Amino acid sequence: MSDRIISKSFSEIKYDSYISDNHLIWAFVGNAFFYNGQGLYDKAAPWYEQCLEITKQRLGEEHPDVATSLNNLAFLYRSQGKYSEAEPLYIEALALYRQLLGEEHPNVAQSLNNLAALYSSQGKYSEAEPLYIEALALYRQLLGEEHPNVAQSLNNLAALYSSQGKYSEAEPLYIEALALYRQLLGEEHPNVAQSLNNLAALYSSQGKYSEAEPLYIEALALRRKLLGEEHPDVAQSLNNLALLYYSQGKYSEAEPLYIQALALSRKLLGEEHPDVATSLNNLAALYRYQGKYSEAEPLYIQALALRRKLLGEEHPDVAQSLNNLAVLYSFQGKYSEAEPLYIQALDIFEQWLGVDHPHTIIVRNDLAYLRQLLNSQPE
Template identity: 45%
Template sequence: MSAIHTPVARRVNRAQQREGGAQMINCDRLCRAIGPAILHGGLLWCLWGNGPVSAEEPSDRWETYLEAGVQAREKGRYAEAQRLLLEALREARTPGEDDTRAAESLNNLGLLYHVQGRHAQAKPLYERALAIWERRLGPEHPASAAALNNLAEIAAEENDMAEAERLYLRSLAIEERTLGQGHPQLAVGLNNLAELYRRQRRDSGAEALYLRALAIVEAAEGADHPDLAPMLNNLAGLYKQQGRYALAEPLYQRTLAIRRGHDGPIHPLVAVGLNNLASLYHLQGLTLSAERTYVEALHVAEQTLGREASLVGTILGNVGWLAYDQGFFAQAKQSYQRALVIQERALGPDDLRVATALDGLARASRRLGQVAEADRFAARAASIRTRQTQGNAEGLSTQGRTAQGAQME
């Protein structure tokens, strides 16, 4: 079953990002985004909080589009967010405008694609943003650290763990030097590195980093701040992975309470929290609680993102697994089939989440006596994983040459 680990973002203070008097970038808060079946660590997400602006000047139009686009993305209105962020990028390229505005637009558009699981589209946007920020602000600037963090997220989701750790550590080192060890922004990097260690089963290191991140945010922002939710969610995931269910459940419940209080009861992040709580009930054998909570998660996800969103496919896959575990193989197959269709449309035919749905179909078909069909599903899933592994190996080889020449649970 797929628990969803929620990304969080770095904040970069606009006052720290001036060069020659030009205003650069402002991120007023951590983000709490959702996207693919398994999300790890955190992403940079920028909000602008300077009050009303005029629509007369190009710079004002840029900021207006950015602010509206980020707000639409935060509410899960992804089509609207894409339109607004593309407008912001066009405005940022107006002659005479500082190109750090283009970097900010590129980064935010990358995040929009990222939280939808469109990693191949997000990565080059992050890379372009990083290149601009390093050129204009320097490689030791918090903005550069934030872009490195987002690229580390992509590397982790591509299972390039060594590259992800290198980028996370570089990003953390920059922020420790520039912001100080007790700064709440540092908690984001600690959470992200902890999530990488969780995936690698480096449990003691992961737990220590999560607890340090939570302590920093609670001290700086209070016990109900929305920035805590993704960190609580991820620590709960670690405890669930360890079989420490009694510790995991109150953390998932607290995550949900924070998100409902901040975002309302119908929001993609609430669907994520419900999915994760349902998966915990499932592991504990609390079938009725798991089913009820998955149904609620599915309802919220469909209401906020639509019936064809990747998150809906993830939850449907979990519903299928629950049915399979109860011996309802025909019902399980039906859920997996719908999950497969959604993930193929949302993510493309070669995504690992498509392989996960195919694995479920293979299991259910085999139990229904449909052996030939099960073998076809299993073979296709294996083929996807082989192509992904080969693609990652080729990417690692290319990165190595460049560096020498010059980088669901």
């Protein structure tokens, strides 16, 4: 679908009365979801933006579909790392749902979850936690203890605690979510596979590799059975299992899984997708730890270029790629090449995540150490 056709479609949708008010939003979100799912955020953006504009014109400022459109656009901005643009949209959507549907409605709970996820992405854990807790309580009140949305909320809160290193608080929530999904959806369901993956990641973060490995393997097998060999979730599971082996220094076991995940992501999603950049980054990290710097460098550079193209110059994932390349150069003693990359990464992290985020602190410390090394070099 060309941009010219997209532009024409906007005009047709805006003025064609054959699209009822009840179906107006869906005339846009199908195309938006299509592009968003491929990581083509720049192509998805005009559909989300026009959806919001035209929905407001046709339905008025105070309509549930306007709130949904605000949520969708905010989600896109969050995916692009545009957190400051996403936040007011999420807040507006939440306020609108509360006004139109009342305090006790599933859409309000979902909006609370969305806003909490945004804050969590920024490392604003103290702001995210009460929203996740409120969403969980609301789902339990409205839907009962045994509902998939309750399980998802348990997962969200567990992920927040895991991000903060509060593993003892995260583990029972992940276990409860997994048990609930199994009870409600059966043993063979994609949500069960995701829950297995989440619990495995928690154990891996704690160095409990023997507990994590069978869960990762079970999640991979389940995804292959349910989704087939060629599915993005299978690629994700391959990456996860490879990361587990990499963390244990089992590089010969990790490498073929990383290569398989990269090939699968490229085949399914195309060359230009954020998941491809992630796979390139993972494989590069493996080579770096093995001292294969000449093999790692082109992969890091390719991942950085891809993230810049897809996400823009100032996305946290771009900062992560800049940092990774800087670390590689530091390992090689190329301090003058590493320094500007650290500086760029630090600027982005400070802007988007704040000065106290763990990523920001790590890069700041790495830069300070690098400068010590530079200053200690003979003239």
